[in-house]
Amino acid sequence: MNFTFNVEGGDFTNAGAASSHVKKMMKQLGVDAGIVKRTVVALYEAEVNVVAHAFRGVITVDIEEDKIYVKLEDEGPGIPDISQAMQKGFSTASPKVREMGFGAGMGLPNMQSNTDNLVVNSEVGKGTIVEFTNYF
Amino acid sequence: MEDFHHALKFKYELCIGCSHCTGICPTGAIHVKNGKPNLNPNRCIDCGKCYSVCPVSAIYIEQDDFNTIYNYAYPILLLPSIFSAQFQERISNRAILSSLYHLGFKQVFEVERSVPVIKEKMAEITKNEFTEKPIISTFCPAIVRLIQVKFPSLVGNLCLIKPPLDVTALYIKKSLIDQGVKEEDIGIFYVAPCAAKIAAVKSPVGEDESKVDGVINMNYLYNKVLRVIKQGEYKLIDNEQDFHTLCKESLLWALTGGEINLLKHGRNLAIDEIHNVSQFLDKLENEDLDAIDFLELRACDESCAGGILCAGNRFLVAERQRKRAQNHVHTHNDNDALVKEKQYLLEHIKVGEVQPRSMDKLDDNISVAMRKMKRSFEINTHLPQVDCRICGYQTCKELANAIVNNEAELQQCIFIQRILEHTDKMTTGEAVKITKSIWGEAKIDKDVIKSLKIE
Numbered sequence: 001m002n003f004t005f006n007v008e009g010g011d012f013t014n015a016g017a018a019s020s021h022v023k024k025m026m027k028q029l030g031v032d033a034g035i036v037k038r039t040v041v042a043l044y045e046a047e048v049n050v051v052a053h054a055f056r057g058v059i060t061v062d063i064e065e066d067k068i069y070v071k072l073e074d075e076g077p078g079i080p081d082i083s084q085a086m087q088k089g090f091s092t093a094s095p096k097v098r099e100m101g102f103g104a105g106m107g108l109p110n111m112q113s114n115t116d117n118l119v120v121n122s123e124v125g126k127g128t129i130v131e132f133t134n135y136f
Numbered sequence: 137m138e139d140f141h142h143a144l145k146f147k148y149e150l151c152i153g154c155s156h157c158t159g160i161c162p163t164g165a166i167h168v169k170n171g172k173p174n175l176n177p178n179r180c181i182d183c184g185k186c187y188s189v190c191p192v193s194a195i196y197i198e199q200d201d202f203n204t205i206y207n208y209a210y211p212i213l214l215l216p217s218i219f220s221a222q223f224q225e226r227i228s229n230r231a232i233l234s235s236l237y238h239l240g241f242k243q244v245f246e247v248e249r250s251v252p253v254i255k256e257k258m259a260e261i262t263k264n265e266f267t268e269k270p271i272i273s274t275f276c277p278a279i280v281r282l283i284q285v286k287f288p289s290l291v292g293n294l295c296l297i298k299p300p301l302d303v304t305a306l307y308i309k310k311s312l313i314d315q316g317v318k319e320e321d322i323g324i325f326y327v328a329p330c331a332a333k334i335a336a337v338k339s340p341v342g343e344d345e346s347k348v349d350g351v352i353n354m355n356y357l358y359n360k361v362l363r364v365i366k367q368g369e370y371k372l373i374d375n376e377q378d379f380h381t382l383c384k385e386s387l388l389w390a391l392t393g394g395e396i397n398l399l400k401h402g403r404n405l406a407i408d409e410i411h412n413v414s415q416f417l418d419k420l421e422n423e424d425l426d427a428i429d430f431l432e433l434r435a436c437d438e439s440c441a442g443g444i445l446c447a448g449n450r451f452l453v454a455e456r457q458r459k460r461a462q463n464h465v466h467t468h469n470d471n472d473a474l475v476k477e478k479q480y481l482l483e484h485i486k487v488g489e490v491q492p493r494s495m496d497k498l499d500d501n502i503s504v505a506m507r508k509m510k511r512s513f514e515i516n517t518h519l520p521q522v523d524c525r526i527c528g529y530q531t532c533k534e535l536a537n538a539i540v541n542n543e544a545e546l547q548q549c550i551f552i553q554r555i556l557e558h559t560d561k562m563t564t565g566e567a568v569k570i571t572k573s574i575w576g577e578a579k580i581d582k583d584v585i586k587s588l589k590i591e
Contacts, residue, residue: 001510016422023421028512029505030497033289037421040289044423065503136502 001025001064007050007057009076015051018059019043022070025063031136039068039134042114046130049107050074054127067135078124086112086120140281142180143197143334144187148172150194153576155525157186157195162410163285163495167538168528171576179495181281182335183410183435184444197331197445200350202360205240208323212308213241214301214348215327217248217382218390218440221456222358222448227365229379230372235361238370241325244378249474250303251386253481255398257297262399262430270405270420270428271295273395277336278435279413280490284341287417288492293431296342296487300389301326301333303481305347307474323349327357329390329443332435342487358447380464381472387461390440391454395432402429409437498537508540515539520551528574548574 005018019040026036043059050057054076062069079085088109093102112118115132122128153171165179166186173186187195205211213236220229236244261267272293274280283290298306305324312322326348328334334353337346364370388394396404405428407413413433419425436442441457442450474481498512499505512533519532527548529535538544546552547562547570556562572580584590 001506001513020418020422024496025509027288027494027496028498028509029502030494030500031502033291033492033494037289040422063506065506 001062003061003063005059005061007047007054007059007072007074009051009053009055009057009074012048012051015047016044018047018061022061022063022068026068029063029136035134035136038114039070042111042118042132042134043070045107045111045114046070046072046132049130050076053077057127065136067133069133070131072130073127074129075127078126078128079120079122080124082120082122140177140180141335141339142175142177143182143328143331143338144175144180144184145196145198146173146175147194147196150192152192152194153579154191155528156189156191158525158528158530160185160189161530162282162414164530164534167530167534167544168525168574170573171579176495178493179285181278181285181435182330182332183278183282184331185410187331187444197334197353199328199334199353199356200325202352202356204350205323205325208349209321210242210312210317211240211323211325212312213244213327214305214308214324215244215246216329216354216390216440217246217387217460218329218443218446218453218457219327219354219357220379221441221453221460222354222446223362225456227362230376231365231370232361233376233379234370234373235364237373238364239360245304245308246379246382246386247304247326248300248386248389249381249472250300250307250481251389251398252383252472252475253478254297254300254303254485255385256478257482257485258295258395258398258430259400261295261297262402268293270425270431272431273433274342274487274490275299275395275432276332276434276436276439277341278330278332278410279433280341281332281335282410282414282435283417284490284493285495286414287421288494289421290417291490291492294490295430296489297485298343298487300386301337302340302343302347303485304474306484307477307481309347310477310480311473325350325352327352327354329354329440329445330436331444333443340487342490354443354445355447356445381474382464384461384464387457387464391457392434392439393432394439396430399430403427404430404432406432406434408434408439408442410435498540508537512536512540515546518552519549522551524550526550526571526574545570 022043023036023040050072054074057072057074060071084090086108116135117133119131151172155168157173158166158168163179163181165176166173220232262271274294308324313319328351334351337348337351340346385398392408393406396406407416438450438454441453446453498508516533516536521532523531527535529538535544539546553567568580
């Protein structure tokens with residue numbers, strides 16, 4: 001089953017709409033509660049990333065009998081060094097931002113630990129594509 | 137799936153088929169058929185919302201026969217401390233206690249007496265950094281069941297310790313046996329402020345069986361005691377000791393904030409009323425809420441003061457209870473005989489894991505569930521989204537799910553009926569027949585035209 005959601009950059013109040021919807025569907029399918037939780041955590045993190053950094057993004061969700069595949073495509077600044085961004089604690093955030101408790105460098109690592117397969121592709125100045133799959 | 141005991145029952149002969157219960161249910165457990173409510177036992181969490189909105193009192197709460205207390209040589213009353221707050225100020229605790237003895241109880245124990253012991257365990261669990269946070273209190277049994285059916289991914293957050301009711305009952309049994317009372321002579325009777333507590337006693341979650349031998353509805357006992365007091369039949373006792381053992385914290389336990397007030401550290405939140413709780417848990421499931429350590433969640437507005445079996449107005453009960461906590465002269469915790477049994481009680485305070493039992497699952501087989509979900513989604517996009525309940529279900533979405541589970545048909549939707557009539561695919565007679573199958577014969581009676589003199 002396919003779904004798409006649009007995400008507006010800067011609209012924090014509505015971040016989480018996609019993960020909420022996906023959660024409801026996974027519950028109806030009877031997917032294990034732990035897998036639902038992992039998926040929702042990863043997707044929410046990804047949604048907030050788009051809201052915080054990109055201009056806009058599109059989320060495509062494909063749920064099948066044995067897996068869920070999610071693709072987030074955004075128009076935004078992109079990530080210059082992906083392998084660096086995947087490291088725990090790596091962050092481009094300024095000290096000012098960190099002081100507030102943001103930019104701890106846990107975004108992508110947190111998604112990694114909550115997904116079975118995570119692929120990140122990015123082009124600086126154009127945008128980022130995050131894809132992940134969780135198996136039931 | 138095992139059967140779950142429910143304390144809420146319908147008096148079908150009184151029911152007028154108004155569907156208010158269907159509308160308010162936080163788990164969508166009730167739908168209307170043949171003019172009467174149908175309860176889905178796997179969804180009902182005994183929160184009692186339906187009981188409160190029923191305009192004709194067609195919902196009742198089962199209780200054990202009061203006279204069974206006389207089957208025991210040593211009947212004990214296990215009383216939530218808010219019981220005394222049901223009465224007007226001019227009725228003294230001494231009179232209340234005297235009446236309870238007059239009714240035949242050998243001793244009265246207030247439920248929250250074990251709070252100091254529970255508090256210790258709570259502090260230990262919240263301090264442990266390996267515990268899944270936020271820790272969710274298991275005090276309110278309706279909340280435990282809500283999480284099992286509606287938020288299964290949060291069962292791992294439940295604080296697996298016994299509520300005061302069970303810990304105090306454990307103490308009562310032990311101390312009486314130690315004093316030489318024969319176990320078979322002891323009958324512990326719990327006074328319930330709500331349906332969820334009764335359900336929890338009759339089929340405990342995470343435990344094999346309850347130490348309680350019988351349940352009395354608080355409202356019933358209130359009336360019985362008030363009658364004894366008004367008729368002045370009782371002998372006034374000298375000693376109010378049974379009402380003096382609670383400390384201030386214990387007296388406040390059952391009110392909103394009662395649990396989080398015991399926690400000295402961390403970020404702790406108290407939320408009452410089941411729809412508020414549902415909304416918050418939905419948010420909690422979706423996103424990582426900033427470092428919340430403990431959640432005190434209660435199904436009733438004003439917590440146990442708002443229990444559906446409480447006789448008094450919930451705001452007045454809460455106010456009287458707070459006043460009692462303020463003015464109460466109590467013995468120091470360390471002198472309480474129960475606190476001296478702390479070691480024994482702490483050894484038995486844990487309960488087993490709570491299992492999820494998702495109500496949303498459309499089928500046990502995931503491919504069938506997938507097919508059903510697709511079909512339900514498709515049907516729902518053509519339903520009006522008015523959630524008018526004329527089909528007998530709470531929402532359009534619930535109707536769509538019932539259709540894919542072969543429990544309902546699309547023609548139950550009044551909008552679909554109109555479309556079918558308009559396109560000559562259904563006669564008015566057929567539409568009326570369907571409406572009658574949902575709402576019963578009486579509501580679609582032609583004679584109403586004569587009675588109302590409609591031209």
